[in-house]
Amino acid sequence: MTRNRWTVLIIEDEKTIGNYIEAILANKDYRTLRAADGVTGLSLYASHHPEVVLLDLGLPDMDGMEVLKKIREFSSVPVIVISARIQEREKVDALDGGADDYITKPFGAEELLARIRTALRHRLHMGQSGVQEPMYSRDGLVIDFSKRMVTLRGKAVHLTQIEYKLVSLLARNAGKVLTYDYILKEIWGPYADTDNQILRVNMANIRRKLESNPAEPHYMFTEIGVGYRMLE
Numbered sequence: 001m002t003r004n005r006w007t008v009l010i011i012e013d014e015k016t017i018g019n020y021i022e023a024i025l026a027n028k029d030y031r032t033l034r035a036a037d038g039v040t041g042l043s044l045y046a047s048h049h050p051e052v053v054l055l056d057l058g059l060p061d062m063d064g065m066e067v068l069k070k071i072r073e074f075s076s077v078p079v080i081v082i083s084a085r086i087q088e089r090e091k092v093d094a095l096d097g098g099a100d101d102y103i104t105k106p107f108g109a110e111e112l113l114a115r116i117r118t119a120l121r122h123r124l125h126m127g128q129s130g131v132q133e134p135m136y137s138r139d140g141l142v143i144d145f146s147k148r149m150v151t152l153r154g155k156a157v158h159l160t161q162i163e164y165k166l167v168s169l170l171a172r173n174a175g176k177v178l179t180y181d182y183i184l185k186e187i188w189g190p191y192a193d194t195d196n197q198i199l200r201v202n203m204a205n206i207r208r209k210l211e212s213n214p215a216e217p218h219y220m221f222t223e224i225g226v227g228y229r230m231l232e
């Protein structure tokens with residue numbers, strides 16, 4: 001038996017999808033809890049305190065966004081929204097409403113497991129001690145947060161203040177989608193008169209400095225209509 005059996009709460013009314021998720025997770029030794037509606041989901045959450053919640057947005061008794069809001073009233077547990085709908089607005093709303101990530105149906109086992117691992121890692125990093133990793137290092141790209149230095153395959157990369165802030169914000173949240181609104185607020189402040197255009201321009205400049213092919217980024221991905229995600 002493995003030592004760490006994380007508990008995942010699945011709030012999903014479609015039986016086949018619930019079974020599918022449960023089978024994937026059981027295979028990796030996760031403990032699972034199932035709820036087919038929002039009320040049951042909330043009560044299971046309150047009684048079992050799972051480490052991750054998978055939340056379908058289209059539930060029979062209440063809107064998934066409502067469930068998310070209720071969970072956020074008392075908990076910062078990672079919530080991954082399962083969306084059948086393809087509207088970008090909904091993904092953005094879910095992320096801005098406190099979801100940690102989303103996954104769109106249909107999805108494969110590997111994608112689901114990767115999202116859960118990311119969510120758990122963020123929970124471990126941020127949750128208990130509040131201590132951050134001192135560095136981001138992936139495929140030759142190194143960001144030293146304490147020295148505020150970025151190197152690519154050993155060579156220093158010169159970034160503007162804003163560019164550095166952007167890269168480090170994404171790197172500190174590597175693997176997780178950050179929405180345009182969230183990034184704008186974090187970098188330029190809540191009252192700044194900015195729009196996505198300034199963000200796009202800065203991202204294009206960063207990609208020219210970091211990516212060997214900016215059109216096919218290796219480090220910083222665009223989630224179309226939603227935001228950006230940095231390679232985990």
Ligand code: CA
Binds near residue numbers: 056057058
């Ligand atoms: Ca549903």
